[in-house]
Amino acid sequence: MRDAAVLGWAQTEHRRRAVGETPQSMVFEVVTRALASCEMTIRDIDVVIDAGSDLLDGRSTSNRAVIDAMGAHFKEEIKVAGDGLEAAIYALMRVTSGYSSTALVVAYGKSSETPARCQTLALSDPFYLRPLAVDALAAGALQARFYLHEYGLGSDAPALVAVKNREAGARNPYAQEKSPVTLEEVMASPELISPIRRLEACPVTDGACAVVIADRQTSRAASVRPAWISGTGHGADPYSPGARTLYRTESAARSARKAYAAAGISDPLSELGVLEVSEYYSYQELMLYEALGLCGEGEAADLLASGATGTGGGTVVNPSGGVLCANPLVATGLVRLAEAAAQVSGRAGEVQVDGVDRALAHSSGGLAMQFSSVMVLEG
Amino acid sequence: MSESGSLKPDQVSGEARLEYRWAAGGTTGEFLQALRDYRRILGAVCGGCGMVAVPPLSYCEICGGDTDELREVGPRGVVTSWARVIEAPQGSPVEAPFRYVLVLLEGADTALVHLAPDDDRVDVGVTVVPEFREGRSGAVTDIKWFVPEG
Ligand SMILES: [Zn+2]
Numbered sequence: 001m002r003d004a005a006v007l008g009w010a011q012t013e014h015r016r017r018a019v020g021e022t023p024q025s026m027v028f029e030v031v032t033r034a035l036a037s038c039e040m041t042i043r044d045i046d047v048v049i050d051a052g053s054d055l056l057d058g059r060s061t062s063n064r065a066v067i068d069a070m071g072a073h074f075k076e077e078i079k080v081a082g083d084g085l086e087a088a089i090y091a092l093m094r095v096t097s098g099y100s101s102t103a104l105v106v107a108y109g110k111s112s113e114t115p116a117r118c119q120t121l122a123l124s125d126p127f128y129l130r131p132l133a134v135d136a137l138a139a140g141a142l143q144a145r146f147y148l149h150e151y152g153l154g155s156d157a158p159a160l161v162a163v164k165n166r167e168a169g170a171r172n173p174y175a176q177e178k179s180p181v182t183l184e185e186v187m188a189s190p191e192l193i194s195p196i197r198r199l200e201a202c203p204v205t206d207g208a209c210a211v212v213i214a215d216r217q218t219s220r221a222a223s224v225r226p227a228w229i230s231g232t233g234h235g236a237d238p239y240s241p242g243a244r245t246l247y248r249t250e251s252a253a254r255s256a257r258k259a260y261a262a263a264g265i266s267d268p269l270s271e272l273g274v275l276e277v278s279e280y281y282s283y284q285e286l287m288l289y290e291a292l293g294l295c296g297e298g299e300a301a302d303l304l305a306s307g308a309t310g311t312g313g314g315t316v317v318n319p320s321g322g323v324l325c326a327n328p329l330v331a332t333g334l335v336r337l338a339e340a341a342a343q344v345s346g347r348a349g350e351v352q353v354d355g356v357d358r359a360l361a362h363s364s365g366g367l368a369m370q371f372s373s374v375m376v377l378e379g
Numbered sequence: 380m381s382e383s384g385s386l387k388p389d390q391v392s393g394e395a396r397l398e399y400r401w402a403a404g405g406t407t408g409e410f411l412q413a414l415r416d417y418r419r420i421l422g423a424v425c426g427g428c429g430m431v432a433v434p435p436l437s438y439c440e441i442c443g444g445d446t447d448e449l450r451e452v453g454p455r456g457v458v459t460s461w462a463r464v465i466e467a468p469q470g471s472p473v474e475a476p477f478r479y480v481l482v483l484l485e486g487a488d489t490a491l492v493h494l495a496p497d498d499d500r501v502d503v504g505v506t507v508v509p510e511f512r513e514g515r516s517g518a519v520t521d522i523k524w525f526v527p528e529g
Contacts, residue, residue: 019389058395117468126401127411128434131520133471134492138479141462142492146481149460149503193479194463238440242481242490243432246460 003096005219005226006377008038008212009338014176014326017112018206023057024069026208027108031070034104034210039223045212046100048072049091051084051107053330055122056114070106083107083278084334085363085373088211089234092375095215102218108208109329116204119329123367128240136280137201139367141193143246144283148195150247151298155195158282159186160301162200162324164310165279169321171350174335176205176326200282200324207328209335227341230358231265231376233258241368249284252291252362252372260293263376265358268293268315269308272376273356274343275317276336278363279324285317287369288362319343319351333363337375344379406437409449415517420509421449422487433487434519440489453484455528456491458505463497472520482507482525494524501527 010033012018012026035041048070052062059065063072063079070077080087084107091103111119120136148155163183169175181199189198219226233255237244244250256268265271275292279285289300294315303309309317320339323332340359342348358378365371403411406423413419423435427444433453437446460481467475476497481490493509495501507525515521 058393115469121468121470126399127403127407128519129492130470131472131518132479132492132494133468134479135468138462138464138468139492142460142479142481145462145503146460191463191465196462240432240434240436240440240489240492242483242492243440246481 002228002230003216004092004213005228006211006337006341007214007219007222007224007226008034008040009210009341010034010037011174011209011335011338012207012328013174014205014207014328016176016204016206018110021206023052023108023110024066026206027066027106028069030208030210031104031106034212037224038212040212042071044102045071045075045104046102047076047078047094048104048106049078049080049087049094050105051080051082051087051330051334053109055119056109056111056329058114071104082371083363083365083373084209084331085337085361085375086234086333088213088334088337088375089232089373091213092229092232095213102212102214105211105213105334106208107331107334109331110206111204111329112206134367136367137193137196139241140281140284141196142241143368144195144281146246147283147287153301156183156187157301158200158286159183159197160304161279161282161285162186164304165318165322165324168311168319168351169325172320172325173350174326175321176203177321177324196281196283202280202323202327205327205329207326207331209328209331209338211334211338211341225345225379227345228378229375230378231259231261231263232374234373236371239370244368246368247287248297249287249291249364249369249372252288252364252369252374255372255374256292259374259376263358263378265376269295270314272315272358272360274319274340274353274359275315276320276339276359276361277317277322278333278336279318279322280327280364282324284364284369285322289317292360292362316353319348319353333361333373336361336363340375340377344377346379404437406435406446406449410435411517411519414519414521415515418511419451420453420484422452422484424448424450430488431486432489433484433491450486452486454509455506456482456484456525458501458503458507459483459490460503461495461501473524477524480507480525493522496524496526498527
């Protein structure tokens, strides 16, 4: 399937607090740079599809006030209430249906402006979860223990994810966390909610990302090397954490199966050179190895320990450092797409992995990875 | 910096506070009433797949069927996961330290997210029972938390 491609992208240098930046100024910066990266101007864009958060912005229908910064005034524009990778899937549908030739995808999040844990506490329903103060961290901790217990793993197994990703993030000029950490430092970092420790949780980040997606004809004529989109999948699991088999992320597994079928992938471990996944907490990367078919159930810790997914491994997961090194909420999954596109087109700079023919981008959302999106890219 | 030595304002502060009156709906209302008035925990029996869901909804999160009836479950249950909290988050109904737990109540097919004391006996596989509050208001916090049986 070579019906659409990612042609250009840009992300901010992610920071704990972007002093002097507004959502609009961050968006304007990445849109300008993303268009320049594929030698386009805003006049070449048919539709703008964006993801932002009313809660983070403190303003209803948050896109309304950001629309000019995105260059979406005088154009078709659609807001997606979810991660930016979901907006990219929408853009893909637009250009493959023939409705648009080019789409600009924009996502941004300024988490520094409100109390961080209140942002995900608002994901909880007001009857059953919020009165108990169940936020993303609490739900994640319950899922982490469920997973570790199911397979008899110690809490050092996910800690190794943090060591791997922080080692990689040190090379990424856009990352927020740029210093490597040792296993001892991860294990000794304070418990946030057990079994999740400080160094195993995503940071609070301000940042934005923009991506240009185009149809086949435009992509073939482009002056840059396209990152072809060969498969995608998206899905959700039940809302209530207790109604799910929590040691699996079914929505990610279903999304991956759908994307792999379209891309003709039967053995993802040997056929994917890079995966950029959304591990908001370290244990999630282990669960995603299994959901995305890199190994069987309960085998992720062994796969990680083998080095196969680390620097120099055959299937590098999160060469950018992943979400543990920068979490521009809402844009987090779109950053994964930008990184995956950069890998297959040989434009990943300092974090480039040699010889990547195919890469996967993944996003998740909701409590304990309720929502998943996957996109497969080819050079 | 200007000649007067003053600093450029780099932010403005404000808040977006909204008061809500969220409709509980019939199913959740009945669940909360049973907690408050009878210290009973109700699950939703699905007319499609027969699954008993706790907490109950008017529809089934697994098969999409209608809820046929509400049925009492528990009060005993088994812990299927737990997580220790050392520093209480904003809005926490109990003081830290405490534990979040997933409890699979007797007669239920889905697990309830709730709280437990920070007691090392609270572990996967352990049987727990609810401790109800006095002065209940019709909220999921009418159960203070689940404590190890015996
Ligand atoms: Zn059902």
